Amino acid sequence: xxxxxxxxxxxxxxxxxxxxxxxxxxxxxxxxxxxxxxxxxxxxxxxxxxxxxxxxxxxxxxxxxxxxxxxxxxxxxxxxxxxxxxxxxxxxxxxxxxxxxxxxxxxxxxxxxxxxxxxxxxxxxxxxxxxxxxxxxxxxxxxxxxxxxxxxxxxxxxxxxxxxxxxxxxxxxxxxxxxxxxxxxxxxxxxxxxxxxxxxxxxxxxxxxxxxxxxxxxxxxxxxxxxxxxxxxxxxxxxxxxxxxxxxxxxxxxxxxxx
Amino acid sequence: xxxxxxxxxxxxxxxxxxxxxxxxxxxxxxxxxxxxxxxxxxxxxxxxxxxxxxxxxxxxxxxxxxxxxxxxxxxxxxxxxxxxxxxxxxxxxxxxxxxxxxxxxxxxxxxxxxxxxxxxxxxxxxxxxxxxxxxxxxxxxxxxxxxxxxxxxxxxxxxxxxxxxxxxxxxxxxxxxxxxxxxxxxxxxxxxxxxxxxxxxxxxxxxxxxxxxxxxxxxxxxxxxxxxxxxxxxxxxxxxxxxxxxxxxxxxxxxxxxxxxxxxxxxxxxxxxxxxxxxxxxxxxxxxxxxxxxxxxxxxxxxxxxxxxxxxxxxxxxxxxxxxxxxxxxxxxxxxxxxxxxxxxxxxxxxxxxxxxxxxxxxxxxxxx
Amino acid sequence: xxxxxxxxxxxxxxxxxxxxxxxxxxxxxxxxxxxxxxxxxxxxxxxxxxxxxxxxxxxxxxxxxxxxxxxxxxxxxxxxxxxxxxxxxxxxxxxxxxxxxxxxxxxxxxxxxxxxxxxxxxxxxxxxxxxxxxxxxxxxxxxxxxxxxxxxxxxxxxxxxxxxxxxxxxxxxxxxxxxxxxxxxxxxxxxxxxxxxxxxxxxxxxxxxxxxxxxxxxxxxxxxxxxxxxxxxxxxxxxxxxxxxxxxxxxxxxxxxxxxxxxxxxxxxxxxxxxxxxxxxxxxxxxxxxxxxxxxxxxxxxxxxxxxxx
Numbered sequence: 033x034x035x036x037x038x039x040x041x042x043x044x045x046x047x048x049x050x051x052x053x054x055x056x057x058x059x060x061x062x063x064x065x066x067x068x069x070x071x072x073x074x075x076x077x078x079x080x081x082x083x084x085x086x087x088x089x090x091x092x093x094x095x096x097x098x099x100x101x102x103x104x105x106x107x108x109x110x111x112x113x114x115x116x117x118x119x120x121x122x123x124x125x126x127x128x129x130x131x132x133x134x135x136x137x138x139x140x141x142x143x144x145x146x147x148x149x150x151x152x153x154x155x156x157x158x159x160x161x162x163x164x165x166x167x168x169x170x171x172x173x174x175x176x177x178x179x180x181x182x183x184x185x186x187x188x189x190x191x192x193x194x195x196x197x198x199x200x201x202x203x204x205x206x207x208x209x210x211x212x213x214x215x216x217x218x219x220x221x222x223x224x225x226x227x228x229x230x231x232x233x234x235x236x237x238x239x240x241x242x243x244x245x246x247x248x249x250x251x252x253x254x255x256x257x258x259x260x261x262x263x264x265x266x267x268x269x270x271x272x273x274x275x276x277x278x279x280x281x282x283x284x285x286x287x288x289x290x291x
Numbered sequence: 292x293x294x295x296x297x298x299x300x301x302x303x304x305x306x307x308x309x310x311x312x313x314x315x316x317x318x319x320x321x322x323x324x325x326x327x328x329x330x331x332x333x334x335x336x337x338x339x340x341x342x343x344x345x346x347x348x349x350x351x352x353x354x355x356x357x358x359x360x361x362x363x364x365x366x367x368x369x370x371x372x373x374x375x376x377x378x379x380x381x382x383x384x385x386x387x388x389x390x391x392x393x394x395x396x397x398x399x400x401x402x403x404x405x406x407x408x409x410x411x412x413x414x415x416x417x418x419x420x421x422x423x424x425x426x427x428x429x430x431x432x433x434x435x436x437x438x439x440x441x442x443x444x445x446x447x448x449x450x451x452x453x454x455x456x457x458x459x460x461x462x463x464x465x466x467x468x469x470x471x472x473x474x475x476x477x478x479x480x481x482x483x484x485x486x487x488x489x490x491x492x493x494x495x496x497x498x499x500x501x502x503x504x505x506x507x508x509x510x511x512x513x514x515x516x517x518x519x520x521x522x523x524x525x526x527x528x529x530x531x532x533x534x535x536x537x538x539x540x541x542x543x544x545x546x547x548x549x550x551x552x553x554x555x556x557x558x559x560x561x562x563x564x565x566x567x568x569x570x571x572x573x574x575x576x577x578x579x580x581x582x583x584x585x586x587x588x589x590x591x592x593x594x595x596x597x598x599x600x601x602x603x604x605x606x607x608x609x610x611x612x613x614x615x616x617x618x619x620x621x622x623x624x625x626x627x628x629x630x631x632x633x634x635x636x637x638x639x640x641x642x643x644x645x646x647x648x649x650x651x652x653x654x655x656x657x658x659x660x
Numbered sequence: 661x662x663x664x665x666x667x668x669x670x671x672x673x674x675x676x677x678x679x680x681x682x683x684x685x686x687x688x689x690x691x692x693x694x695x696x697x698x699x700x701x702x703x704x705x706x707x708x709x710x711x712x713x714x715x716x717x718x719x720x721x722x723x724x725x726x727x728x729x730x731x732x733x734x735x736x737x738x739x740x741x742x743x744x745x746x747x748x749x750x751x752x753x754x755x756x757x758x759x760x761x762x763x764x765x766x767x768x769x770x771x772x773x774x775x776x777x778x779x780x781x782x783x784x785x786x787x788x789x790x791x792x793x794x795x796x797x798x799x800x801x802x803x804x805x806x807x808x809x810x811x812x813x814x815x816x817x818x819x820x821x822x823x824x825x826x827x828x829x830x831x832x833x834x835x836x837x838x839x840x841x842x843x844x845x846x847x848x849x850x851x852x853x854x855x856x857x858x859x860x861x862x863x864x865x866x867x868x869x870x871x872x873x874x875x876x877x878x879x880x881x882x883x884x885x886x887x888x889x890x891x892x893x894x895x896x897x898x899x900x901x902x903x904x905x906x907x908x909x910x911x912x913x914x915x916x917x918x919x920x921x922x923x924x925x926x927x928x929x930x931x932x933x934x935x936x937x938x939x940x941x942x943x944x945x946x947x948x949x950x951x952x953x954x955x956x957x958x959x960x961x962x963x964x965x966x967x968x969x970x
Contacts, residue, residue, distance in 0.1 A: 459684045491939055495704070
């Protein structure tokens with residue numbers, strides 16, 4: 033249940049402004065890929081184009097191809113809603129639905145789409161998803177309580193459970209730990225390690241140690257200056273990027289000389 | 292370190308040239324006594340005592356401050372007196388109105404049958420008897436109460452979908468397009484339409500479409516909707532705007548369609564604020580008189596069909612009972628009925644306002660902590 | 661390329677999205693249509709009165725002669741209301757925004773909002789049953805001592821049912837409107853400006869005069885305009901309180917009439933050309949209030965852009 037992503041010559045625009053230019057990248061199935069780079073280099077923008085979430089922002093558009101196991105996400109007749117059901121996303125700040133219980137939050141993707149599901153199936157799905165997000169033991173006694181009553185780290189794992197409940201092929205994570213304390217961060221990193229057995233995971237992070245800890249491959253993005261488009265500078269195996277990068281800019285960044 | 296010896300002083304340098312802390316209380320006491328004395332000379336009444344004392348208080352405090360503290364502080368004191376004074380003045384009519392309605396309205400409300408009978412068949416002869424022979428007061432507000440209820444419910448049924456959908460368009464689909472900006476501007480303009488013009492519009496529209504002289508509860512409901520829709524739009528728009536974008540994105544990322552996201556995530560999150568805004572909008576139109584006067588006429592009998600025949604309402608009932616008493620020679624029974632209806636109306640409005648606050652509190656998303 | 665898993669639509673499909681967004685768009689357009697309809701239907705129904713021969717209109721001298729005393733009467737009542745309400749409203753707004761203790765401020769604001777919640781017909785009833793009676797001695801005094809001013813020319817009305825009383829009732833009704841808007845603007849005064857003034861040793865009043873009032877001026881102007889819009893169109897307070905008559909300079913005699921009250925008093929029994937005449941009067945009122953409101957909204961919108969508020 034996991035697919036690979038191949039990106040060909042992707043440009044991302046906000047209205048007329050070119051935000052990200054000429055990205056080519058091949059992301060393997062069942063792997064963890066980290067995007068690193070300084071603020072404003074377009075890594076989050078690029079991540080959002082991988083499940084067409086950038087279209088939510090008025091004026092945003094792309095040129096190029098994003099292939100999910102060979103199928104172009106931007107091909108004619110492709111519905112962004114279908115894309116997003118196959119490529120899930122976890123955001124920077126935990127955002128459980130405040131009007132729903134923990135259980136309903138997990139079932140949100142199914143219920144909001146009006147799919148009929150029996151109570152027994154729902155129970156199985158809730159338990160499996162929460163187990164998958166390492167949250168089951170902490171919340172199994174209070175599934176009917178509001179999701180917003182959990183701690184920040186638990187909320188974020190609830191959001192991951194919510195994302196995997198719709199059984200996506202790929203999970204995108206946009207700085208999932210930046211609003212969390214170190215203990216919660218560790219829990220999420222452990223979870224990412226387990227998730228890659230079943231899913232393709234792409235994670236944007238500001239934290240280079242985190243990228244080094246969790247990812248198989250790392251992509252480094254950079255911009256030449258304000259107003260210039262962001263570019264993919266280097267992409268390779270994580271150990272190589274951190275210990276023996278090919279580009280000077282990458283070396284400067286991972287060794288802490290700027291950014 | 293050397294310990295600094297501060298000379299023991301009665302007053303610090305920082306408080307030199309200031310009025311003592313108790314100054315306002317001293318001046319207030321003096322002003323109250325003086326005020327009472329002055330009023331005693333020209334005939335005492337509580338209202339005059341309050342006014343004269345307030346003026347004396349302000350003059351005394353500012354004058355004293357001018358002597359001790361100088362003109363800048365005195366000006367400051369004067370401004371404070373004026374600002375506080377204007378607030379107190381603003382409260383006067385509020386209390387006066389509520390007091391007047393309570394005192395005059397309770398006798399009518401306590402009258403048996405006041406809430407359960409209509410004015411059907413009640414003529415001036417009955418009222419003359421009530422005044423001249425002490426016969427019990429006849430007639431009531433049942434027909435007006437039902438009319439208000441039906442007209443308001445119909446107006447709500449029209450206004451809420453239109454207003455809410457418009458608010459959704461502005462927040463979720465508008466994206467600052469020219470059309471959205473035009474709607475926003477004209478909704479603002481619509482809030483300023485005089486209520487009688489809204490009534491004339493509904494009347495003119497029905498005269499033109501259905502036939503001259505069409506006056507029914509439904510026409511009144513359309514008139515009230517013109518007044519109610521902009522209020523619903525504005526309040527719902529504010530509430531939808533404060534729903535965090537993150538929730539919408541979370542739903543989109545789960546592969547949920549936009550319309551289902553709006554219906555199942557955005558609206559439930561904002562529902563408490565929207566419901567309270569709608570309740571306030573109802574409270575606003577339930578007391579409207581002029582638009583009903585020109586669209587539903589005034590009936591003395593119970594009419595529960597909004598699509599046919601004239602219909603009474605509480606505000607028009609109050610209006611006609613005061614302006615055209617049932618018995619022109621003995622207007623007191625009509626006045627009792629009018630104030631009783633006014634009390635009922637004000638209770639309704641206050642309950643709706645209170646309800647709006649409760650709804651906002653009870654249905655707001657729970658944190659569960 | 662073959663049909664892929666991505667081109668299969670799922671869920672309720674795209675139709676739901678289309679229908680829903682079309683419904684919201686239709687609702688928005690309906691509002692524009694209604695406003696358009698207000699103008700259109702009033703114009704259609706008013707047309708006969710505008711073209712009718714002069715002697716058929718009430719008064720026998722044509723529509724213009726009929727309407728202008730009403731316009732003047734409406735303006736007199738509204739100006740009285742604003743002259744009374746504006747200073748008090750600014751005072752109340754300052755009290756709530758800068759003088760009252762923080763904890764009390766929102767509660768006090770709610771009390772002032774209650775003034776806006778009371779239905780206009782009840783204000784009218786209060787005006788005629790309480791205020792008019794209580795205030796008529798004051799009118800006698802004004803007539804005696806200030807009678808040399810045309811506006812206080814005696815003999816004062818014995819019932820107190822004068823345009824001045826109606827103006828006072830209107831003032832009470834527009835007070836909460838002006839207050840709530842100016843309060844919002846005052847609260848938006850940049851804290852830095854206020855603190856800068858206080859740090860220079862300004863007293864509280866000097867701080868208010870140097871920072872809050874200049875910052876709030878456009879807001880005050882537009883709030884007063886909105887209050888004017890409300891006062892111009894208010895019906896019941898005038899219809900119940902004023903003992904109407906011909907245009908009179910004295911504010912403490914009976915006489916004068918406003919457009920809104922004229923319509924309310926005559927429309928229920930009107931028929932034929934009289935209906936058209938009254939609807940035409942309503943059209944005039946609509947145009948006046950529309951103009952006032954648009955100017956007010958324009959000022960607010962421009963001010964918003966400059967201050968960066970919201």
